[in-house]
Amino acid sequence: MSISEIKRKLADYCVYQDRSHWEVEQKMKSYGYLNEEERGEIIIWLIQNNFLNEERFACSYARGKFYQKNWGKIKIKMGLKQKKIPEKLVEKGLQEIKEEDYLEVLNLLAKKKWEILPREASVFNKRKKLSMYLSQKGYESFLVYEVINTFYEN
Structure with missing residues (x-):
């Protein structure tokens, strides 16, 4: 070739x-x-010829993974690092995610997951499963616990 x-x-x-x-x-x-x-x-x-642009890639990757797959910032950051994107561009990509959208999606994911967890399970087990789910999606642990404690105190 x-x-x-x-x-x-x-x-x-x-x-x-x-x-x-x-x-x-x-x-x-x-x-x-x-x-x-x-x-x-x-x-x-x-x-x-503008076919390759790492800044554009980092921004579109972050937007796509968040707005389409609902990934958290930790998972997005790891994905960008696996693709050898420099830290400066990783941070620029993460800035594409609006904070209010981020918290709204986190709350929505938590609510949906909570509703589908078995009713007979103990609250402790439901919280644990919800915490694991949100952590696997890449959300920060302090936000995960805040959401779980805010919405599911009983």
């Missing part, structure tokens, strides 16, 4: 969905051997 074909394929890959540099490098590896100079040339071309 020629360099121009690889550029076209990677451009399509980036157009379909925002990608991190790390994801693009992994995709390049699947196309076979490219030397470091060729990989660098392709990355620069993708950046110059």
Whole structure:
């Protein structure tokens, strides 16, 4: 495969969905051997033609994972770090989440989960399961406990 074909394929890959540099490098590896100079040339071309932008990626990743999958900031942050996004851009991505939306979604998730937990279970067990669920979604423990104690005191 020629360099121009690889550029076209990677451009399509980036157009379909925002990608991190790390994801693009992994995709390049699947196309076979490219030397470091060729990989660098392709990355620069993708950046110059606005196919690849890590800031845009971090922001869209954070927005998508929160607004579509209801992930908490901890889980989003871990996901961005797994994709080798610099800390500065991770923080910028997390700023895309409005605080009032964040708390509203957390409360909504807690309410929905509480309602589907078995009625015969003890309050202690229901709170424990709710806490585990919200923690697995990536919400901060202090917020989880605050929500559980605020809405489910009886």
